[in-house]
Amino acid sequence: MSITFYFAPMSTASTVRWSLEELQIPYEGVQVDIKDDADKKTKLGPVNPNMAVPVLVHDGVAIFESAAIQIYLGETFGVDKGLYPKPGPARGEALKWLVWANVTLGGAMSRWLGNTQGPQEQRNAAAGAQARKDLDRLIGMVEENLGDRTYMLGDTVSLVDFHLVSFFQWFGFCGVDFAPFPQLGALIGRCSGRPANQKLMAAET
Ligand SMILES: N[C@@H](CCC(=O)N[C@@H](CS)C(=O)NCC(=O)O)C(=O)O
Structure with missing residues (x-):
């Protein structure tokens, strides 16, 4: 291979x-x-x-x-x-969050960055403010999904957590505050402490 x-x-x-x-x-x-x-x-x-x-x-x-x-x-x-569910409903949940991260969450992040930190002539303050509101609503969806779960899919860590937390680490570098989202903050802490993420951060930051 x-x-x-x-x-x-x-x-x-x-x-x-x-x-x-x-x-x-x-x-x-x-x-x-x-x-x-x-x-x-x-x-x-x-x-x-x-x-x-x-x-x-x-x-x-x-x-x-x-x-x-x-x-x-x-x-x-x-x-x-x-680290990934077998075919079945849990697989469906994994797919849902992975695709959502790129399409919906990533789309809102791109709109926010483009309208607030992109080239001056391409910025639109109202669109930037709307994108920021959208981001909070979307991050709130993750907070709600976590509820009393330890990880996005339940008790077991999965590639979904790595994918989402990686997005949120990027958001953090761009100035997004996770204080209003304590469950997500705990997930980020839990996943960031993993040796694989520590190794990645040491190599990339
Ligand atoms: N939706 C794509 C986005 C890929 C993408 O835009 N990658 C950026 C880095 S974050 C890139 O390589 N950009 C090339 C460039 O800036 O020319 C994915 O999730 O893989």
């Missing part, structure tokens, strides 16, 4: 890098300088027409989109290792 993983530190690839570490999957890492067009063209050109990280190439097949990679890793390696 061969796995090559294209990544950049402090990017969407960090979610996948964390999962690879947790799953203890050996891989060859290819670091891409996403600010350098030539480096992107050379390294990503052959594997991702979107010219973005992360990309996971498994036995010659290139997979892009972080949520797709998490799902693939979960199905292929995660069930046996107890």
